[in-house]
Amino acid sequence: MSEWWSVVETARRIADGEVTAFRVVEDMLVRITRVDRDLGAYLEIDGDGARTAANEIDRKRKAGEKLGPLAGVPIALKDNLVTKGIVTTAGSKILAGWVPPYEGTAVEKLRAAGAVILGKTNLDEFGMGSSTERSAFKKTKNPWDSSRVPGGSSGGSAAAVAAGLCAASLGTDTGGSIRQPAAFSGVVGIKPTYGRVSRWGVVAFASSLDQVGPLARTVGDAALILQTICGHDPRDATSLDVPVPDFSAALAAGARGLRVGLPKEYFAGELEEHVRAALDRTIAALRDQGAEIVEVSLPHTHLALPAYYIVAPAEASSNLARYDGIRYGLRVEAPDLLTQYSKTRGAGFGPEVKRRIMLGTYALRSGYYDAYYKKAQQIRTLIKRDFDAAFESCDVLLTPTTPTTAFRFGAKATPLDMYLADVFTLSCNLAGLPGMSVPCGLTPEGLPVGAQLLGKPLDEVTLLRAGAAIEAAVGLGDRRPGGFA
Amino acid sequence: MSRSVPQMLEDWEPVIGLEVHVQLATRTKAFSPSAVHFGEPPNSLTDPLVLGMPGTLPVFNKLALELALKLGVATSSKIRARSRFARKQYFYPDLPKGYQISQYDEPLCEHGHLDVLVGTTVKRVRLTRIHLEEDAGKNTHVGAVSHVDLNRAGVPLVEVVSEPELSSAEEAAEFMRSLHRLVRWLEISEADMEKGQLRCDANVSVRLRGEDRLGQRTELKNINSFRFVQNAVEHEIARQLRIVDDGGRIERETRLWDADAGQSAPMRSKEEANDYRYFPDPDLPPLVVDGSTMGTILHALPELPLPRFERYQTAGIARDDARTLISDRAMADYFDAACLAHPAGHAGHGGRTIANWMLTELLGALNTDGKDIRESPMAAETLSALVVLVEDGTISGKIGKEIFAESYKTGEAPLAIIDRRDVRQISDEPALWEIIDNVVKASPKQAEAYAAGKDGLFGFFVGAVMKATNSRANPVMTTDLLKKRLGR
Incomplete structure (x- = not known):
């Protein structure tokens, strides 16, 4: 079944002429129609666009033209990635029906590599959430247990990959929004170093934290997608002008000689029993492969959550000011301007988004900047220094991605409970480091567990190498979610 | 009956500070590739960034930096090697992103000065700061309908802020003239006030002479010609004088100058003032001015x-x-x-x-x-x-x-x-003598009268020589030789 082929295999078979891109895409579209009504991973399917793109790949192959590395590979995009001509909503009513006149850089790069864009996946509104329950449009189920959430905010992208509704997908990660759903849904997810991937065409949540990254079923697939979307972009002033290494080259290097640091703060708190067990098995496996395991400390870890919930809402309150109903998106007409603003924004934003706008507006009030935003930025520096110090004694850090496995719908009753679901993933964004979640086994009740790897700035190569070693030792192999196999 | 303005000015001293916005003459906008031009059809000079669309990002136009640096150097300002863009946040339809990219606590230039010609003296006016920012669009209201034109949105500006040390409307106007001349001199702006390329807000207060502390100020907006600067400031000084001289208090407020009516009206009070929630723009790295850029600017400064x-x-x-x-x-x-x-x-x-x-x-x-x-x-x-x-x-x-x-x-x-x-001057002495001799001989009666003391006839002979030479006779020599020939 082509639906379960890896990215690498799909591209090879199409390039070799074993199957047409059209066939692959058509099968995928059929499967989506069959499965997604229940799963709810997609917000928008661009069937016509996908078929046209696939036909073009097939024409090129017949004509003997050069094919890109992702030629014919069906990909899904989180719906906060701007797609020219395809509705982009960021999971918000305030953007419902908005058809962008331009294309984001990551999407442009995927298309240039031959990828076929299937459609747009569900997310927590503007990326603000950890379960995808905060989407304004629908729920997305966890393919491994439909009573549970797929994680978030890139829940649709994670679920689509896990359920075989695309070969791979793109998500965005502001405080764990790729890695946490990857862990909950049993897929690989990478948040690259801040600045590796252009943010041009990413609907901004928190500008100093947002990064685009891949979700895929294998580490190798994730590496290939990452390779495609990385690189300097003059349209993003925060994009790094540095060479992009060959991410796939080190995949087979193994864990021998790798110094893996275990930050004790991540293992000290409340950790679900099966998560702890899976991590223990992962650590043992790496040690068996010849990795050196060292304990390290990141003493300011406990400040990450409060710092994050200042920085992210502050930036969000500013970034979301543009949704005023004047130029695009929802407008609720009113007799005067102020009323029109408040009615439009009142109707267009969901409660979690409003909560964060208010938090951020408060934090940036005149006279409070030093006490909040500036202080939080100083904490970021401390957190960054923690990592610098830790990386003096190790090459990569290993932690659980999440304290628990996927929770049930509605389980996180208060906002704070929900925020705590990201407690292990926030530091990485605050410090701008690359991070990755890789499946490291299933619990006895069949829920995936994610191991998080955190690397030095720009050292995605080591993350991928360690990830591949974990995948080989304790990964999910051919195990697929039962309900959607 | 209250006292006249000159009487009041004997006791009270006006204090004026100006905030002047100067559009920089770049071809494209401050943070996006749209063209900058005046008078195009509404909203024709836009792009996704100018429209504030989701996912767009600002990239700073380096030419705007160079132009701002020229002004910084020409005003002897201290140039910050690393300045920062900050977001100034408020809601208005002409502000597509809901914030204006500006500079706040780390401006590009500080502590400069502008030399202003006032009457016969040169007054050195200190400049608090010069910072970079983007312009907003323009709203027009037609009956119940409002139109938004974003052609101007994103045009690069410098804001020049003076210290409050101008002491009359005339000085304020001269400050504007000097700044206008300077920015045109440096070719950093056309500074056409009619096109809004140079705009001015004035902070006006009055205090008792000899007092160190500044009085409560009001801000005057929308003064868009040299004449309006003078009129508006003059009017505001008089308004404040009448209040304080009667023992009243000035309210802190923003007032809008109405040039047609020749008066200002309150726009918003202190209570209604925006909290702009400034913070460093996370989309833009610090603005770095390196040695070689400064070298180029200094070298090219006229x-x-x-x-x-x-x-x-x-x-x-x-x-x-x-x-x-x-x-x-x-x-x-x-x-x-x-x-x-x-x-x-x-x-x-x-x-x-x-x-x-x-x-x-x-x-x-x-x-x-x-x-x-x-x-x-x-x-x-x-x-x-x-x-x-x-x-x-x-x-x-x-x-x-x-x-x-x-x-x-x-x-x-x-x-x-x-x-x-053939109009070369005849400066050859013998040739001129001959011409003069003929002219005098042709008018013996007049020569006689002149010799008899009728001085006024000298002009008659000069005229005759000029006529005879088609105005080519050297006038100085003509005078000399005529005197000799006429004997007086």
Whole structure:
């Protein structure tokens, strides 16, 4: 079944002429129609666009033209990635029906590599959430247990990959929004170093934290997608002008000689029993492969959550000011301007988004900047220094991605409970480091567990190498979610 | 009955600070590739960023930095090697992102000064800061409908903030004129106030003379011509004086100047003031000014208007002429080029004569044609050559004006016109003597009357000589020789 082929295999078979891109895409579209009504991973399917793109790949192959590395590979995009001509909503009513006149850089790069864009996946509104329950449009189920959430905010992208509704997908990660759903849904997810991937065409949540990254079923697939979307972009002033290494080259290097640091703060708190067990098995496996395991400390870890919930809402309150109903998106007409603003924004934003706008507006009030935003930025520096110090004694850090496995719908009753679901993933964004979640086994009740790897700035190569070693030792192999196999 | 303004001014001192926005003459906007142009159809100069679309990001236009640096250097400002863009946040339909990218606590330039010519003195006005920011769009209200034009949104600006140390409306207006001249001189802005390329807000307060602390200020907005600056500030000073002189208190507020009505009206009070929630723009890295950029700016900086003004005066140019010459860099450049082509240079007679010819003949002709000095059909070297021909006696001054007019019109070289028209001055003594001798012989009665003491007849003989020579006789020699011939 082509639906379960890896990215690498799909591209090879199409390039070799074993199957047409059209066939692959058509099968995928059929499967989506069959499965997604229940799963709810997609917000928008661009069937016509996908078929046209696939036909073009097939024409090129017949004509003997050069094919890109992702030629014919069906990909899904989180719906906060701007797609020219395809509705982009960021999971918000305030953007419902908005058809962008331009294309984001990551999407442009995927298309240039031959990828076929299937459609747009569900997310927590503007990326603000950890379960995808905060989407304004629908729920997305966890393919491994439909009573549970797929994680978030890139829940649709994670679920689509896990359920075989695309070969791979793109998500965005502001405080764990790729890695946490990857862990909950049993897929690989990478948040690259801040600045590796252009943010041009990413609907901004928190500008100093947002990064685009891949979700895929294998580490190798994730590496290939990452390779495609990385690189300097003059349209993003925060994009790094540095060479992009060959991410796939080190995949087979193994864990021998790798110094893996275990930050004790991540293992000290409340950790679900099966998560702890899976991590223990992962650590043992790496040690068996010849990795050196060292304990390290990141003493300011406990400040990450409060710092994050200042920085992210502050930036969000500013970034979301543009949704005023004047130029695009929802407008609720009113007799005067102020009323029109408040009615439009009142109707267009969901409660979690409003909560964060208010938090951020408060934090940036005149006279409070030093006490909040500036202080939080100083904490970021401390957190960054923690990592610098830790990386003096190790090459990569290993932690659980999440304290628990996927929770049930509605389980996180208060906002704070929900925020705590990201407690292990926030530091990485605050410090701008690359991070990755890789499946490291299933619990006895069949829920995936994610191991998080955190690397030095720009050292995605080591993350991928360690990830591949974990995948080989304790990964999910051919195990697929039962309900959607 | 309250006292008159001059009476009140004996006790009260006005204090004025200006905030001037100057559009920078870049081809594209501050943070996106849309073109910058005045008078295009509404919303034709936009792009996804200008429209504030989701997912767009600002990338700073380096040319705007260079232009701002020129002004910073020309005002002797302290340039920050790492400045920062900050977001100034408020909601308004002409502000597509819901925030304006500006600079807040880390501006590009600080602690500079602007030298302002006030009457016969030069007043040094300190500048608090000069920072970079983007312009907003423009709202127009037609009945119940409002239109938003975003062509102006994102145009790069510098905001020049003066210290509150101007003490009259006249000084405020002169500050604006000096700044206007400087930014045009540096070619960083067209600074056309009618096109909104130079806009001014004024902070006005009054205090008892001898008091150190500033009085409560009001902010005047929308003063968009030199005349309005003067009128608006004058009006506001008088308004405040009437209040404080009666023992009243000034409310902190923003007032909008209505040029048609010649008065201001409250726009918003302190309570309604926005909290702009400034914070560093996370989309933009710190703005770094490196040594080589500064080197280029310093190297390319032209001689500034006031040093030039001083130089001209030292060279003997009359103060008013010097002032006119520095009103526009092209004018001063034209003058310098003309002087450079003159054997005597700027000094002494050369500079003064060239200034005379330039400011009367050339500017007169250009004015008649509605032309700018940049469009002068006569090159500076040509004007200089003509002046030399008058000075060395080749032609008379009177003929010189005719030659000027013809050369200005046709572009023909003055010497060629002189030869073709055969209008060289007659300065050959024997030849002139013969002409004068004939003229005197032809009017024996008048010669006799003159000899008898009728001085007024001397002019008659000069006229006759000029008539006989077609105005070519050297006037100085004519006077000399006539006196000799007439015996007195």
